[in-house]
Amino acid sequence: YYMDSRVTKVEDFLKTRLLDTLTEQITKVLKVVNSHAPGKKVWLGGVGPAWAGGTNNLSDTYAAGFLWMNTLGMAAMQGIDVVLRHSFFDYGYTHLVDQHFNPLPDYWFSLVFKRLVGPRVLAVRVAGLQRKPRPGRVIRDKLRIYAHCTSFHNHNYVRGSITIYIINLHRSRKKIKLAGTLRNKTVHQYLLQPYGTDGLHARSVQLNGEKLLMVDNETFPELKPQTLRAGKTIAMPPMTIGFYVIRNINAYACRR
Template sequence: MLSLRLRRKPAQSKLSKFNRPNKTAIVTLKSLTPVQRVEERYLSFSIDISVVAGGFWWEGSQKTKDGLGTERIPPIDLNQKKLDLLVQALGPAYLRVGGSEADKVHYFTTSRTPSDPAPLIITQQIWDALHQFVERNQLGFMFTFKYGLFNRKQHGDWLPEETQGLLQYCRQKGYKIDVCELGNELNAYWAFHGIRSQPSANKLAKDYDRFCRLVRMVSPDSRIAGPGSAFWPKLGETIRPFSNITTHLLANMEERLDIIDWHYYPFQSKRSPVRTRTATLEKVIAPSSLDDFEQYARQLSRWRNKHQPSATLWTGETGSAQCGGQAKLSDRFASCFWWADQLGRGALLGQTTMVRQSLIGGDYALINRKTLKPNPDYWVSWLWGKLMGQEVYQVECFDPDIQAYCHSGKKEGKCTLLIINMTSKPKRILCHNFGAKKKRFEITAASLTSKKVRINGAKPKFNNGKVKLRDFPKLSKLNLVSPYSINFWCFEHQTTLKETNNSPSNEVYSAQPTPAKINNVIPLYPDEEIKPDTVPAPAPINVISLASDAQNTNED
């Protein structure tokens, strides 16, 4: 497996030939009229029900059994001050509790005795602690209710008693469930629970209608999401016509959905029984690996427009690699790039919420379950939450090596440009129509397989339980981005920018616009001479080796 080890050198008065930007990328803000708007809780996250209730999980597992890890773990202790601080630092979010065992878990509110030899049970203590965690950290709450594993002859006759009992308990206790969904990845039952468990779209529509009516009767303030189908890179909903159920389910439902959601992982771990793009270092840092998300997001948008036009679109579950993430890769710096891109791309494509699997638990977690230390992509999430607002703007960038996305800032009159450089070369970026650049934040690491990152050259850390933007050194206003870096550039945008769009559009925009000639491109700083050979380099990072030590655990 490819491993790129990177070493920092002191700032130089001249860029070496090796580190010289190979060309200039021009990024143009097309308009200050938003093309999309995301929820305040756009960047959200999940804790798998196996972690919450103590089921079979991934850390230490080398393979899968019935779609699960092979290691049984104890229920997570949610009453930890450090965990609260890490969650609160990420800002407003939904917490989703779902996952494969959501369809076999037992609720304490049912009187039925589980027949399983070692049943997974959400006890009253676990349920109360979960809601206390949600309330304490001011989170929204999304819960995946049990659809159940049963013979296909019973599909279309879903029994609501267990769900009804849990909803009634929540009403009595004053617990709020903001979003309810039925079943986890119902189109993939054939893969995880056996062929005879796979529901048809027509019968599932009847069950979902019954679920919608129940939720609106017992918990009328809750929104309803569905169907949460799993999409695989290159395959989509996989086997036709057996498991591509989303469009048929939506067409056959009588009730209204508030949210149409779907699940997507750009890679699969080596544990996964179904692999269309195995998580390797080469693939994780390849821009071409990011394209499938756009194809399926557009597909969901068309289906929504046709069958449930009032519903919003959510990516209801996403992570670096299916089946727990890839060990020694999903928790490394290399796994930051897909996440930064999918946050930007998803917002541009009309996904109003992005639910990350997972907050804690698994190799793909934002927070290490055993140590409570943030993984590298926690800091991507933290900067996104601090700098990226709800309004999404259209930008143009025709450099294939650069991904660029723009949102409003957190204050009026500001915008933030996300720039992702997935190459081993520095890049010069010229920004057109953005206004005055005020601050820059750059995420880098000593190597792609590093477990620790730097923001503006400094290691991020909590001081007295907090971490703030002003904790990091200021970068110069040079228009350079480092090799393998994720950048947030903050601007006070021009009020005189000519509006090319007079009103918001319902069109789903492409993350990579069709190339066109750009005229009259003006550098952000017109009196700044563009001479790459004489511009000081901001501590360039050099590639010094291409080795096969993919197991590198560099802590630098």
């Protein structure tokens, strides 16, 4: 998985063209595999913000999470079961912890993802995003919405629950109203935002307003959700990532 030198500042992580590069690469690989080895599983390896290597260590920032979360969502949608992160701790710019082994933003994104997102992918239909492009212009969504069955390993949620995760690349707040069978259901919100005054440059993350810190060398903090009352519109702050668990919806696809 390769990215070129287009990432020179954290704002570049907001570029939809950058996020869509992965889709194009996966499509090309799957076409080759299906032609020469039909049914062969494809894994995505060597993933990590190495494209930012040597450029102000951008992969340590909150902003890098947009690309990382979109990578996981897009890979799952295209049927890739395994995504291998490039490295955990190294001399380069792709690690997930700092020199003192404190988790960096991508580590926290990955932890919340693993806790809440199961392997079964669900189709998402979003009204209000579809626009007709002008001739010669491609419309690229700045609001990325993915849905999975909630992880069966998370015993806080019964089978049948759904996890939606949303990437808001807009510089303004966006409102999302759940419709259909998702309407009037209690939702648990896990909103991840930069901590401190550094904004997209932040190397710390807050979950629902509380800074995420290890309790000790071996103990993760409790990932506490914020409960949104049934029917409440989801309000995504600008340039943030959020996970939303629809509890007790008893979705047929997620019961099995």
